[in-house]
Amino acid sequence: MTSLVIFGATGDLAGRYLLPSLARLTAARSWPPAFRVRGVGREPLDNEQFRKHAGERLDRHAADVPIDARHEVLNQIDYVVADVTDPAAVAASIRDLPTPIAFYLALPPSLFATTVTALAQAGIPPKSRIVLEKPFGSNENSAQELNRLLAEVATEDSIFRVDHFLAKQTVQNVLGLRFANRIFEPLWNAQHVHSVDIVWDEPLTLEGRASYYDRAGALRDMLQNHLLQLLCLVAMEPPRTLTSRDLHDRKVDVLRAVRALTPEEVSRHTTRARYTAGRIGDRVVPDYTAEPGVDPTRETETFAAMTCWIDNWRWTGVPFKLRSGKALGARRSHIAVRFRDVPHLVFGQHEEPAPNVLRFMIDPDRIELSMNLNGAGDPFDLEPACLDTDLAPQTLPAYSRLLLDILEGDATLSIRGDEAEEAWRIMDPVLAAWAAGAAPLREYPAGSLANDF
Template identity: 60%
Template structure:
């Protein structure tokens, strides 16, 4: 069971795609350059070393929660939302993930753990100084993996899964970045804002970033359309438990799905254990380890 699958916004990923012709017709690599699925949180270890230090960020978030959301974003339209149809299409996505070679692990994955720092007005010790942590384990508190899907729909689109603890701000969302338009027929300089569709997970929301043009200034102007989701009648765990009581396994994870998810991430864990990717560090309260994507994310 994965409570992520019962979140209102997660389920609205399917609703937004499959109930709206304007989106589904664009939902492919021809129009979408990149998809980011992010769970960054200000929460540090908070006394959970007994669990977390033997697991780490990748096992805790990427291998289960975030990859399940990836399946909903990338899956082909199912015949129905029944248990078999939904799980079969999710399995197709997992099977299409290009295997990560040692070279890909070095180029397409990152791991890090936090140093001491300040989050809001709270002093946070380094991860290795948290009670119950064994520094020799090299447990990561930040994990990022770039995946490619070998399929007719998605070849050429990058899928980035990222999570981190003790960061400066909470950021929980799935971000769909569309490709630039092929030509801008305007007589002024400047760059148009990329079209971005954001599925906010906490808080639950849906936002579309567009570009407009000011009539007087002849400069590009950002346009933002945002919808806030009504609070669900039941929390995510409650929805899952109700489905179990009703005998509906549609929002559960089938055994072959779990096996394919481990197939995707096992090479990463193996590569990390052999030191193919260095264990970086970042101050608590920061944006995480510096990367080529930081400026792009800050600007988006």
């Protein structure tokens, strides 16, 4: 790629993630010297005003990056005012850029289809790439329609449906631990695994994202894409290679095997809830419905949990529990693989020993294995022990890694079109059952712990 165009350059995604990623790549000298970056948006700003806006975002979200690298980004980026859904405006906004171009749609998902259509009519230069953020569509039908539209204007290997979770170090270490070590893979099945928990609890609230989040909710925002992708990495069969095609094929196999829940199962195996006013540490948090930009009549959930079952030879009967929530009192982000108890316990103690649990901790990156050992006193009493290791920080943070992969044409950490459709096939019955009242919307005070409700 010789140019990067960011549609929606003044939005939260660009300011919070893309501009800091550019600065980190600049500091790492990962850009070609003549690389061009252009922001495109509707806000009536000139170059100087946009660079001031971008500089403020870099100061806030990339303060750890050397100031020289931040200034270099500001010097190489320019800005064009354009309606990204207007083919003539899009064509004019890219006319003077060297090609091929990576088009990053840092936009609300509702604009994806019209922007892709405008791009196609404006003329997409050969070998260019199109990058879309999650969620990809709002249900299975819309994902299929968007895939059909993209297939008319670009080849699959030039379409990047990004999920920055897949670039996180601990997430990638799921593959390393499973497929580079003989010790775990023989136990990685229903005979030995009791359950798998995939959790992303966070104290953050809306952080100015109500215009998107209130139309999405926790199930669409987190479970449908991020957590299902983590489920794929835990449950997939060993791929022949870690190339894009082999990895995506095995992930799709998993998604196709995930059982769609019936309305009755939705009522028993899912939870939806919304935070009310409360306190997180020293911070007073208003009721979700009082947040600016929220429509209370939508009944948007800020907490979602569901249990999935994978109907295949390896995983039949093992519950995979997905959970994510906002405004919670503690940050928990991990994949926890709980192993079954031993078939016969020879120790005569009254209490059951703690289960063996392998945890992949995400942010900060850490791996833990809980086991039982003989106690220091009576050698026939068991005591829990934990083997753990902190992982060295990534050379490049997740978004920077993804951005570099896009420019290099490596789709391994992207999501293939059929993956997105299968993920919606799993979630659509839950959303339909919720809309029909199968699971009432609960409430929890901000600052609660997820295990309390």
